[in-house]
Amino acid sequence: MTHPQKVVIVPCSGIGKTYGTVSREAAYEVTEDVRPADTQLVALSLLVLGDESSRAIVAESPVITIDGCKLACATKMVKESGGTVAQDFAVLDVYRRYRQFKPQGIGELNEGGQQLAHALAEEIAGVVENLALDSDGGRNG
Numbered sequence: 001m002t003h004p005q006k007v008v009i010v011p012c013s014g015i016g017k018t019y020g021t022v023s024r025e026a027a028y029e030v031t032e033d034v035r036p037a038d039t040q041l042v043a044l045s046l047l048v049l050g051d052e053s054s055r056a057i058v059a060e061s062p063v064i065t066i067d068g069c070k071l072a073c074a075t076k077m078v079k080e081s082g083g084t085v086a087q088d089f090a091v092l093d094v095y096r097r098y099r100q101f102k103p104q105g106i107g108e109l110n111e112g113g114q115q116l117a118h119a120l121a122e123e124i125a126g127v128v129e130n131l132a133l134d135s136d137g138g139r140n141g
């Protein structure tokens, strides 16, 4: 039985860090609002805990990681889980491209943070689009 392959999005857990919150907000926007049919969020915490089904999903799907700092926990953990990172995003690099969106806040982002998360979500959606086209050999709509 075949099933359409989803692109897995793994944001870092970055609790207590603004960039971590940006990474999660962007991941939610992509998986819940922008490309819900093509993407699936896997929580970093489940990979850290060695959750078998999460590891299996990551191992058999293209993965986009989002990291809140250069420790790159999401990217490292996906690789350790046997996954293939199709694209890794670092929030700091994204911020360098959108310096007008200065993120602040942790539990709740300021407007700049929300705009940065949105900009990041759009970049991720573009990568998802390309991956989906690659795996389908083109879509029929």
Ligand code: SF4
Pocket: 012, 013, 014, 015, 017, 019, 020, 067, 068, 069, 070, 071, 072, 073, 074
């Ligand atoms: S990548 Fe950085 S911000 Fe994200 S969970 Fe790891 S240490 Fe925290």
